[in-house]
Amino acid sequence: xxxxxxxxxxxxxxxxxxxxxxxxxxxxxxxxxxxxxxxxxxxxxxxxxxxxxxxxxxxxxxxxxxxxxxxxxxxxxxxxxxxxxxxxxxxxxxxxxxxxxxxxxxxxxxxxxxxxxxxxxxxxxxxxxxxxxxxxxxxxxxxxxxxxxxxxxxxxxxxxxxxxxxxxxxxxxxxxxxxxxxxxxxxxxxxxxxxxxxxxxxxxxxxxxxxxxxxxxxxxxxxxxxxxxxxxxxxxxxxxxxxxxxxxxxxxxxxxxxxxxxxxxxxxxxxxxxxxxxxxxxxxxxxxxxxxxxxxxxxxxxxxxxxxxxxxxxxxxxxxxxxxxxxxxxxxxxxxxxxxxxxxxxxxxxxxxxxxxxxxxxxxxxxxxxxxxxxxxxxxxxxxxxxxxxxxxxxxxxxxxxxxxxxxxxxxxxxxxx
Amino acid sequence: xxxxxxxxxxxxxxxxxxxxxxxxxxxxxxxxxxxxxxxxxxxxxxxxxxxxxxxxxxxxxxxxxxxxxxxxxxxxxxxxxxxxxxxxxxxxxxxxxxxxxxxxxxxxxxxxxxxxxxxxxxxxxxxxxxxxxxxxxxxxxxxxxxxxxxxxxxxx
Ligand SMILES: Cc1cc2nc3c(=O)[nH]c(=O)nc-3n(C[C@H](O)[C@H](O)[C@H](O)COP(=O)(O)O)c2cc1C
Ligand code: FES
Numbered sequence: 001x002x003x004x005x006x007x008x009x010x011x012x013x014x015x016x017x018x019x020x021x022x023x024x025x026x027x028x029x030x031x032x033x034x035x036x037x038x039x040x041x042x043x044x045x046x047x048x049x050x051x052x053x054x055x056x057x058x059x060x061x062x063x064x065x066x067x068x069x070x071x072x073x074x075x076x077x078x079x080x081x082x083x084x085x086x087x088x089x090x091x092x093x094x095x096x097x098x099x100x101x102x103x104x105x106x107x108x109x110x111x112x113x114x115x116x117x118x119x120x121x122x123x124x125x126x127x128x129x130x131x132x133x134x135x136x137x138x139x140x141x142x143x144x145x146x147x148x149x150x151x152x153x154x155x156x157x158x159x160x161x162x163x164x165x166x167x168x169x170x171x172x173x174x175x176x177x178x179x180x181x182x183x184x185x186x187x188x189x190x191x192x193x194x195x196x197x198x199x200x201x202x203x204x205x206x207x208x209x210x211x212x213x214x215x216x217x218x219x220x221x222x223x224x225x226x227x228x229x230x231x232x233x234x235x236x237x238x239x240x241x242x243x244x245x246x247x248x249x250x251x252x253x254x255x256x257x258x259x260x261x262x263x264x265x266x267x268x269x270x271x272x273x274x275x276x277x278x279x280x281x282x283x284x285x286x287x288x289x290x291x292x293x294x295x296x297x298x299x300x301x302x303x304x305x306x307x308x309x310x311x312x313x314x315x316x317x318x319x320x321x322x323x324x325x326x327x328x329x330x331x332x333x334x335x336x337x338x339x340x341x342x343x344x345x346x347x348x349x350x351x352x353x354x355x356x357x358x359x360x361x362x363x364x365x366x367x368x369x370x371x372x373x374x375x376x377x378x379x380x381x382x383x384x385x386x387x388x389x390x391x392x393x394x395x396x397x398x399x400x401x402x403x404x405x406x407x408x409x410x411x412x413x414x415x416x417x418x
Numbered sequence: 419x420x421x422x423x424x425x426x427x428x429x430x431x432x433x434x435x436x437x438x439x440x441x442x443x444x445x446x447x448x449x450x451x452x453x454x455x456x457x458x459x460x461x462x463x464x465x466x467x468x469x470x471x472x473x474x475x476x477x478x479x480x481x482x483x484x485x486x487x488x489x490x491x492x493x494x495x496x497x498x499x500x501x502x503x504x505x506x507x508x509x510x511x512x513x514x515x516x517x518x519x520x521x522x523x524x525x526x527x528x529x530x531x532x533x534x535x536x537x538x539x540x541x542x543x544x545x546x547x548x549x550x551x552x553x554x555x556x557x558x559x560x561x562x563x564x565x566x567x568x569x570x571x572x573x574x
Contacts, residue, residue, distance in 0.1 A: 163443070183482040316545075
């Protein structure tokens, strides 16, 4: 398959504008300016691309919600918060091919009528933020950003906004709160950001990888994009594999690649002779899958049908001998640490769950702890302000369903039987 | 007290936004870096003045995000070892224990010469090269005890 997302990252000086242009960059935006906004939105809709940030919302549809009124200010925000544990794909694009993201943002801004674009990058990505700022400077210098780009009516300013350590700022309305200079706590929806987003103005929020797909959709065309992937989840996807495989890393493959092919062909299989025990297919909010599920395809529908999700495409592979109680503890410790504190079920519930998992993990569990965990899950699920709490619960329920005996043994002080 | 240099930079940052308030995150980070670690109450009042917001609004931001070391000063080199899932699967605990042994401190503490602070961090987006750590602004990946020794020696 011809790569579009990771095609440049290993090239010399791939972060420089000269290198990007030499490899065919910034042709798509010129073409887009000839097409006009409506045509671009239609093409993106027709391509069937769905957001790569986790939720899989159809990108063209999202753009079409932006009011056409030319007197309204509009914004584009790129979600570069990349915080879902196991995820490390957006960083590769920003570090090594920042102009790909910039070009995607230029086309998107033009399509939705935005004159300002922000890249909200997580604070720890110092290197990536510097790369993006340097790339933005280069683009201004060449006249690709600023007033009357390529002699057209289109003007665009672009800025990097750095986070400061908060997973919740990846949730799109918390991101907006943070960008406006507040604590990163989610907002009530509706109104949706397409109508009232940044500074109360119509705003599109898209993930880095989503935006990085846009130049290829314009340049290579809708049919080309749809020729990879599945009917309902078309296009390429970056899978970030970590854990107990021989070759962890990033793999750009068609949507719909099976987990088996990903792990055993691309990643070289398990790192030792211990067989696979479980795999988290889409970041820690996604319920785990077991060896029987290896032939499931990695796309939004198939993962959903298995009761889990494609999420960010972060695949975490675990070998036999991995303690699932410990995995659940680490994951929920993360969620309780990152709960923003706005709503009670998530703020208090994740703390209680973490406390119980900690005592189970340390063999200090009590009889009935597993029932208690399930009861707590029931009190969180569907009752939180944003999906953070639901993610925590779904992942924990999945682990208990598949590895109940392991949890029970910990509760009965029988030690770890993993 | 904010230095003139910091004030000038904060002013420049406000130009990126429709509202000055949006500059508060960068402003706090600039001050933290400029003063070598700890943001004070006075700094927050100065930032509030510049951005035309209330000091408590700056405080609300300073206490929400983990990268601000407000009221928890760190040494010159802040070591943060990722303890989240992908790193844990590849024995991040061993890396943490090794650093504790080498520096003679526990996680959360600072060496008596104020050189190193050791903390743990949640996923830093570097899971394919686990286990990993961050020291100040830089990432160190695919860690082994030997590699950690060499990295720490580099700070001597
Ligand atoms: C708790 C939480 C964390 C999230 N973190 C991220 C993130 O780090 N990056 C991201 O792109 N989307 C994240 N999302 C999803 C965003 O809310 C949003 O759906 C996405 O940025 C939309 O872009 P897309 O349609 O291009 O995927 C998160 C959602 C939730 C609920
Ligand atoms: S889990 Fe350690 S960097 Fe992601």
